[in-house]
Amino acid sequence: MTERTRARKSRASIVARPTTISVADYGLVLAFLALCAALTVLTPTFFTSQNILNVGRQVSVTAILAAGQTFVILAAGIDLSVGSLVGLAGVVAAGVALHAGFVAGIGAGLGVAALAGLVDGMAIMLIRIPDFVVTLAMLSAARGLDLIYSGGEPIGVASQPFLYLGAGYVGPVPVPIIIMLLVFAASHVVLRYTAFGRYVYAVGGNRRAAAYSAIDVRRVRIAVYVISGMLAGLAGVVLAGRLATADPQAGVGYELDSIAAVVLGGTSLFGGEGSVARTLLGALILGVLSNGMNLLDVSPFYQQVAEGVVIVLAVAISHIDELRSRSGAD
Amino acid sequence: MNATPLLSLRGISKTYPGVVALSGIDFDLQAGEVHGLVGENGAGKTTLLKIIGGAERADTGVIELQGRRVALASPREAQALGIRSIHQEFNLFPALTVAENICLDHLPTRVGLLDGRSVRAQAREAIGKLGVQLPLDTPVRQLNVADQQLVEIARALSAEARVLIMDEPTSALTEREIEALFAVVRSLRDHGVGVVFVSHRMEEVLELSDRVTVLRDGRLVGETSTHDRGEVIRMMVGRQLDDLYPKANVQIGPETLSVHGLTSAGRFTDVTFCLHRGEILGIAGVIGSGRTSIGKALFGMVPINRGTVAVDQRPVHIRSPRDALRVGIGYLPEDRKTLGLVLSLSVRHNETHVILPRISRFGWVDRGRERDIVTRRVQELRIRTPSLDAQALHLSGGNQQKLVLAKWLEIRPAALILDEPTRGVDVGAKAEIYQIMGDLVRGGVGIILISSDLPELLGLADRVVVLRDGRVVTTLDRPDATQERVLHMVTMGAAA
Numbered sequence: 162m163t164e165r166t167r168a169r170k171s172r173a174s175i176v177a178r179p180t181t182i183s184v185a186d187y188g189l190v191l192a193f194l195a196l197c198a199a200l201t202v203l204t205p206t207f208f209t210s211q212n213i214l215n216v217g218r219q220v221s222v223t224a225i226l227a228a229g230q231t232f233v234i235l236a237a238g239i240d241l242s243v244g245s246l247v248g249l250a251g252v253v254a255a256g257v258a259l260h261a262g263f264v265a266g267i268g269a270g271l272g273v274a275a276l277a278g279l280v281d282g283m284a285i286m287l288i289r290i291p292d293f294v295v296t297l298a299m300l301s302a303a304r305g306l307d308l309i310y311s312g313g314e315p316i317g318v319a320s321q322p323f324l325y326l327g328a329g330y331v332g333p334v335p336v337p338i339i340i341m342l343l344v345f346a347a348s349h350v351v352l353r354y355t356a357f358g359r360y361v362y363a364v365g366g367n368r369r370a371a372a373y374s375a376i377d378v379r380r381v382r383i384a385v386y387v388i389s390g391m392l393a394g395l396a397g398v399v400l401a402g403r404l405a406t407a408d409p410q411a412g413v414g415y416e417l418d419s420i421a422a423v424v425l426g427g428t429s430l431f432g433g434e435g436s437v438a439r440t441l442l443g444a445l446i447l448g449v450l451s452n453g454m455n456l457l458d459v460s461p462f463y464q465q466v467a468e469g470v471v472i473v474l475a476v477a478i479s480h481i482d483e484l485r486s487r488s489g490a491d
Numbered sequence: 492m493n494a495t496p497l498l499s500l501r502g503i504s505k506t507y508p509g510v511v512a513l514s515g516i517d518f519d520l521q522a523g524e525v526h527g528l529v530g531e532n533g534a535g536k537t538t539l540l541k542i543i544g545g546a547e548r549a550d551t552g553v554i555e556l557q558g559r560r561v562a563l564a565s566p567r568e569a570q571a572l573g574i575r576s577i578h579q580e581f582n583l584f585p586a587l588t589v590a591e592n593i594c595l596d597h598l599p600t601r602v603g604l605l606d607g608r609s610v611r612a613q614a615r616e617a618i619g620k621l622g623v624q625l626p627l628d629t630p631v632r633q634l635n636v637a638d639q640q641l642v643e644i645a646r647a648l649s650a651e652a653r654v655l656i657m658d659e660p661t662s663a664l665t666e667r668e669i670e671a672l673f674a675v676v677r678s679l680r681d682h683g684v685g686v687v688f689v690s691h692r693m694e695e696v697l698e699l700s701d702r703v704t705v706l707r708d709g710r711l712v713g714e715t716s717t718h719d720r721g722e723v724i725r726m727m728v729g730r731q732l733d734d735l736y737p738k739a740n741v742q743i744g745p746e747t748l749s750v751h752g753l754t755s756a757g758r759f760t761d762v763t764f765c766l767h768r769g770e771i772l773g774i775a776g777v778i779g780s781g782r783t784s785i786g787k788a789l790f791g792m793v794p795i796n797r798g799t800v801a802v803d804q805r806p807v808h809i810r811s812p813r814d815a816l817r818v819g820i821g822y823l824p825e826d827r828k829t830l831g832l833v834l835s836l837s838v839r840h841n842e843t844h845v846i847l848p849r850i851s852r853f854g855w856v857d858r859g860r861e862r863d864i865v866t867r868r869v870q871e872l873r874i875r876t877p878s879l880d881a882q883a884l885h886l887s888g889g890n891q892q893k894l895v896l897a898k899w900l901e902i903r904p905a906a907l908i909l910d911e912p913t914r915g916v917d918v919g920a921k922a923e924i925y926q927i928m929g930d931l932v933r934g935g936v937g938i939i940l941i942s943s944d945l946p947e948l949l950g951l952a953d954r955v956v957v958l959r960d961g962r963v964v965t966t967l968d969r970p971d972a973t974q975e976r977v978l979h980m981v982t983m984g985a986a987a
Contacts, residue, residue: 355854356847363844366833373792373822373830374844374898375812433835 188478189427189439193446200453207456214335218403220448221337222247222396224441226415227422228348229392231440232385234423235352237365237432238292240386242281242299243393243419247412249307250274250397254323255316255407263320270401271394277303278390282383296386300416311409318405327402337399344392348437361385366433421468422447425475446471495558497522497685498543498574498654503552505538512538513549513709520654520685525676527700528689530727531917534706536689540656543687544576545569556654570596573653577644577660585632589625590614593646617649620678622671636663637778644672648679655679655686661695662914665777665943666978673699691915692944693720727918736950737925743953744768746804747937748820748906750789753798758784759961762798766906766937771928773952774941775977781961782941783825786908789939790815790822802905816845821899825910825941827888831895834884838876839865841883841894846901868897872927889920896927907931910941925951945974957981 200207226243233240250270258266277299284295318324329336352358360381363371372378396415401407426443428435450471454464498520505513513535520526530536541547542554545563554561556572563569566576583592590611591598599609611627618625623641625634631642640663647655657676661669676686676699690696696703697718705712705726712726749765759781766772776782787793789800791811800807802818809815815822824830832841842865843850850857850864865879872893876886883891892912899907909928913921928938928951942948948955955972957964957980964980 354856354858356851356856357854359840359844359847359856362836362840363833366835367829369830370833371844372812373790373824374833375816376844377811377813433833 189425189442189446189475192475192478193442193449196446196449196453200449200456204453204456207453210333212452212456214333214338216445216448216452217338217341218335219452220444221335221341222400222403223415223418223422223447224341224444225344225392225396225399226419227440227444228344228437229389230416230419230423231348231426231428231435231437232352232361233292233389234420234428234430235365235432235435236361236382236385237368238285238382238385239296239420239430240278240281240389241293241296241416242277242303243389243396244412244415244417245300245303245307246274246277246390246393247397247400247415248409249277249303249310250394251401251407251411252307252311252316252409254394254398255318255401256310258318258320258323259316263323266320266323267326267398270398271391274394274397275387275391278386278388278393279383281390282386285386286379286382304413307409311407313409315409316407318401318407323398323402324405325402327399327404337403340395340399344395345437345441352437357381357384362433364432418447421472425472427475443475446475496520496555497557499553499555499558500539500543501553501555503539503542503549503554505535505542505547505549511709513542516552516706516709516711518704518711520687522653522683522685523680524701525680525686525688525699527696527703528687528706529693529696529703529723530706530712531919534727535709536706537658538709539706540576540658540687540689543569543654544574544656546576570650573651574656575647575650575652575654576656576658577647578658583631583639583642583646586630588628588630589634589642590627592631592642593617593649595646596650613649614645617645620648621645621675623668635778637665637668640664641668644675648675652679652684655684657686658689659691659915660688661690661692663778665779667777669695691917693723694946697723724918736947737929738951741769741929741932743770744935747802748789748939749801749804751799751801753785753788753800754796755784755788755793756796758788758793759958762958762961762963764956764963764966766939768905768935768937769932770953771932771938771940771951773948773955773972774939774958775945775948775955776958776981778943780958780981782958783910784961785958786822786910786939786941789820789906789908792822816902819902819905820908821845821902821904821906822908823892823895823899823910823912825914827891827895832883832891835882837880838869838874838883838886838894839879842868842897843901845898864901868900872897872900873923887917887920889916889923892916892920892924893927896924900931904936906937906939908939908941911943912940913942913944913947921947945977949974949977 206212226247230240230243250273253273254266254270257269281295281299284290285292326336326340331339352361360376363374363376364378364381368378397412400411422444423440424430425446426435426439428439447468450468451464454467496519500516500518503513503516516539518539528536528539538547542549545566545568548564554563561572584595593614594610599606599613614627621641621644625638625641631639634642640660644660660672664672680686688696688700697720702714702716703723704714705723707727715723715726717723744767746765747768751763753762754760762785764772774782774785784793788795789809791809791814795809800809802820807818828834839861843861847856850860862879869876869879874890874893874897876890883894886894912924916924932938940948940952949972952972953969955967955977957967957977959981
């Protein structure tokens with residue numbers, strides 16, 4: 162855009178304009194709907210309430226992780242430790258619940274994961290080690306703590322309320338789906354309507370300018386890792402509840418799934434641009450894709466290839482939009 | 492005019508989607524001349540330079556180099572024809588050394604490997620032409636902005652150039668470096684190079700150029716060989732700017748900020764001055780004199796080792812921008828794009844970052860109130876934006892700068908520190924920024940103005956603190972602060 166269009170536009174009154182819907186937003190929603198429509202036609206089982214709720218339950222754990230990951234990535238960080246925190250939080254929650262009840266158990270699970278997030282954030286901000294390195298180290302260390310605590314053996318979950326979180330229903334709807342929706346609603350509200358949310362975008366968009374706007378960059382960057390850790394803990398508790406057992410190997414590789422959902426949603430890995438609603442859409446697309454391929458009897462080997470292709474295609478689509486809007490920049 | 496021009500553009504037009512950036516431009520460059528190109532932001536200078544440099548293609552029109560029609564389809568092609576560009580935004584590789592950056596376009600190799608000795612030799616030669624000192628083996632990212640600019644220039648000089656395009660080459664340089672650069676440009680000119688020169692500093696353009704072409708709104712206004720600044724400005728803006736620096740007649744109030752013996756190790760030493768309400772206090776000094784560090788220190792971005800700061804007679808401790816905010820000190824940083832704004836965010840979000848706590852309840856932003864505040868301020872400062880939710884990225888330089896100012900006006904500052912508030916903004920926006928400053932001092936704000944544009948500094952300031960090597964040389968009252976005197980003081984050796 163050049164000065165002249167600016168000048169021309171400035172003559173129009175300065176009024177609030179609803180956020181325009183870009184091709185990328187549309188593209189993602191359309192892709193999701195097209196995917197669902199295709200699967201409805203191709204398979205008799207896809208569009209049944211049973212299957213849809215099933216997909217939702219399968220997606221919920223990664224989606225909760227991806228919500229936390231969105232906070233971190235919006236603030237221009239990256240959290241590779243969330244998969245291990247799922248495992249650690251699961252065994253700690255299950256272990257503590259055996260002796261001290263489910264409230265203490267779940268609290269301990271969430272607490273230990275949030276604490277790990279705090280350690281990540283502090284190491285990044287105070288010792289100034291890059292995000293990637295710190296959370297990669299935590300990926301390893303947290304898995305180790307998980308194995309030490311559990312002795313490498315799964316810990317059974319017997320407490321009813323704990324099981325309810327993972328396997329229960331409210332009416333016909335599985336509880337994990339409800340937890341997932343609550344997490345996304347809360348994340349959306351925080352990012353969009355609170356001062357903290359604004360700071361996350363500002364810090365991710367331009368850390369130095371944020372500091373020059375008297376924003377406490379350090380606090381914001383630490384907070385996003387605490388949020389991500391805590392949500393990873395929640396995901397770990399839900400997963401353990403669903404399987405009625407806390408597997409020390411739970412969550413291996415989930416960090417990549419969560420990053421994939423965020424990226425697929427179109428949130429910029431450089432930070433500052435994107436939204437948690439897009440991440441939900443990204444997680445749903447990945448979930449439906451995997452479910453659809455299962456229904457179509459596609460070999461799991463091919464499924465992984467297809468997932469990779471979809472991620473690249475989706476990001477390419479959002480780039481087309483970007484290129485179009487930038488052509489004509491002066 | 493002699494026979495065939497070195498470079499000749501005829502009927503150049505360029506349209507971006509929805510906008511005519513250039514329309515029917517004719518432009519000639521003779522061998523051995525410096526041709527100045529002026530115009531307000533958006534007049535089409537950058538687009539024209541990009542077309543000459545091969546970065547953009549014209550929709551219509553003919554380009555001839557020494558009478559031969561050329562296509563200039565890419566920067567590479569233009570470079571092969573001897574057209575070199577020095578850009579406003581650096582095209583340097585931060586991890587590579589100074590020498591490697593300078594020789595990057597034609598790295599000498601020996602049996603396929605980089606020939607380090609030749610690289611350094613070539614780089615030394617190019618730097619030698621500039622008459623400056625640069626560390627050859629230091630990665631460019633460790634250099635300050637001025638040195639990076641010199642590397643960019645040396646890079647263009649390292650290859651044989653027939654046409655040299657210089658887009659704002661001096662914005663980051665000190666007086667001395669500018670002198671050296673001008674000497675190089677003149678010597679290139681005398682060796683038959685044609686130079687297209689663009690700068691926001693009118694004095695420079697007039698001093699250096701043999702003739703000046705004026706663009707306005709993508710059209711050619713005319714060409715002049717005058718050295719009369721007023722006339723060129725008139726051609727640029729299409730109106731007369733009789734007084735470029737309107738000095739507001741303001742009653743100077745009580746002291747609002749007083750700084751005593753302020754020291755920051757390695758940056759500045761024993762700095763003492765005071766600022767009154769309604770006063771504009773100028774800080775003069777070359778780059779590296781500590782002028783920017785002092786501003787940053789008062790805003791909590793640079794540590795203070797010794798000394799005291801008082802706001803409205805009350806001693807304060809400033810350790811972070813939040814401390815500064817609390818006592819009513821605002822700071823407009825020298826680089827609005829990297830420090831002043833989060834370009835990816837909207838006008839509205841950028842404007843309210845510093846007052847979010849005030850307009851939030853339990854962390855919840857009152858968006859209605861926010862919208863009212865921003866709407867009013869955007870209208871008051873005449874920030875031209877398509878909407879409050881438009882990204883700051885899409886605003887022009889002047890409007891971006893007004894947005895940074897707007898952000899700090901929201902805190903009703905006692906003291907406002909402005910570091911290079913008009914760098915890289917066009918004449919019209921400059922006038923608006925001066926007017927805003929005038930309104931502010933009338934409202935009782937004290938302003939510290941840091942500027943390397945000396946006429947501007949002296950034109951606006953009530954008093955001028957002169958800095959050299961991190962120390963205050965003297966403080967001059969307005970009548971005593973003549974350009975010659977201040978220039979002398981900031982650049983001379985120890986004895987003032």
